[in-house]
Amino acid sequence: MAASQLTASSVSVSARNLVSFEGLKPSAVKFASFGVLKPGGLSQRSFQGLVVQAATVVAPKYTSIKPLGDRVLVKIKTVEEKTGGGILLPSSAQSKPQGGEVVAVGEGKSIGSKTLDITVKTGAKVVYSKYAGTEVEFNGESHLILKEDDIVGILETEDIKDLKPLNDRVFIKVAEAEEKTAGGLLLTEASKEKPSIGSVIAVGPGPVDEEGNTKPLSISPGNTVLYSKYAGNDFKGSDGSNYIALRASDVMAVLS
CATH class of the missing domain: 2.30.33.40 (GroES chaperonin)
Structure with a gap:
């Protein structure tokens, strides 16, 4: 049974609903043909160019x-x-x-x-x-x-451990993952649970209220904290240690 051939020499998504500015133009990535479709699939048709927007390019006339x-x-x-x-x-x-x-x-x-x-x-x-x-x-x-x-x-240096957090951010050195279960069984790398406990390295000055005043954070460097598992931005230090920067609101408790 013959298969239907679908070609797409130019596939694009209209940018009609995107805001445009003089001198700014989106760069584009064009996709090649879709290949072969089986009977009963999409009917044979062509599209006028599918474009995926990447970085916005500023024209050279703007300095x-x-x-x-x-x-x-x-x-x-x-x-x-x-x-x-x-x-x-x-x-x-x-x-x-x-x-x-x-x-x-x-x-x-x-x-x-x-x-x-x-x-x-x-x-x-x-x-x-x-x-x-x-x-x-x-x-x-x-x-x-x-x-x-x-x-x-x-x-201020090339090492992430020296990060100075801003606003309500907290910078934490992540605790090492447990190597064994409570029963003494060794864990493989795949079975080690990602820790959500760490030691606070540095804190930001705090959030700004509606009157423009800075409210200091209640978390201090040296605190051991429990934080939300899927929050923040993860980093790897030059010494191989793991770090995370997150908002103070993602810190759930101080451990002692």
């Missing part, structure tokens, strides 16, 4: 980007193409960066009649939430426009 409000423009750190031992990494194995350098900041956040200045300054090396912001290609380099609240902390 600067000025973030507004409490937004920050960060130049994304280049993805590592080699391991520490010099082995080349395929693109699928390269971890997406979660850090970069602040290159521009907005005028600040408005709370009532007050405007609070942005606490991060240009030139600062920052770590941000993994899925935050909008990626922009500007001057041939990848940038991210995100809100200040999406910045996890400032990193």
